[in-house]
Amino acid sequence: xxxxxxxxxxxxxxxxxxxxxxxxxxxxxxxxxxxxxxxxxxxxxxxxxxxxxxxxxxxxxxxxxxxxxxxxxxxxxxxxxxxxxxxxxxxxxxxxxxxxxxxxxxxxxxxxxxxxxxxxxxxxxxxxxxxxxxxxxxxxxxxxxxxxxxxxxxxxxxxxxxxxxxxxxxxxxxxxxxxxxxxxxxxxxxxxxxxxxxxxxxxxxxxxxxxxxxxxxxxxxxxxxxxxxxxxxxxxxxxxxxxxx
Numbered sequence: 654x655x656x657x658x659x660x661x662x663x664x665x666x667x668x669x670x671x672x673x674x675x676x677x678x679x680x681x682x683x684x685x686x687x688x689x690x691x692x693x694x695x696x697x698x699x700x701x702x703x704x705x706x707x708x709x710x711x712x713x714x715x716x717x718x719x720x721x722x723x724x725x726x727x728x729x730x731x732x733x734x735x736x737x738x739x740x741x742x743x744x745x746x747x748x749x750x751x752x753x754x755x756x757x758x759x760x761x762x763x764x765x766x767x768x769x770x771x772x773x774x775x776x777x778x779x780x781x782x783x784x785x786x787x788x789x790x791x792x793x794x795x796x797x798x799x800x801x802x803x804x805x806x807x808x809x810x811x812x813x814x815x816x817x818x819x820x821x822x823x824x825x826x827x828x829x830x831x832x833x834x835x836x837x838x839x840x841x842x843x844x845x846x847x848x849x850x851x852x853x854x855x856x857x858x859x860x861x862x863x864x865x866x867x868x869x870x871x872x873x874x875x876x877x878x879x880x881x882x883x884x885x886x887x888x889x890x891x892x893x894x895x896x897x898x
Contacts, residue, residue, distance in 0.1 A: 674708075
């Protein structure tokens, strides 16, 4: 098994349980040696994605800081794909849409490639996916947050203010009843608010791993947006604007 798939499996398991022991990874990754698994865990720990505890226990590092986009691509892929496919089905030919930074919005590209639309985006990760696509694409400039693949700042905000969108598809770091939809970067939060003001329809794409998470910057109250996610929960039951896929 290649390193990418091993790390993805490790992170997927840690999303399911609060604490996982080394022995569990040895069992499920039976074709991989224990020394290789230990090395993978050390790398993930050095990258700030997990916490190594005493006694061979491992914990996913949550609510600390923004996880790099390369790491996010390894996490909850099945649910993100489901959300991205459904969100893309909402887009009609002739529309101008906004795609936010984030791994779920990036996954929408393959489902939108044959649509006669215009995509405006601050997601630099989609640039290598534009070959053989039918849509027009406008990349908004600004300061690049390298580990997120996102453009932000005064220039970004100014350019976004000039557009009107039929639909906007946004990402975030979490949502809760107390803190609404939240993110770790104030510039990202401001950008999302501008886009929402300029959009006929605004959707926030969040897989179920984001339930109950509170990042430092509140972006929206839950009732302000339509949430597309993969699992029902007690928080959503109190609100009307959600879609479960």
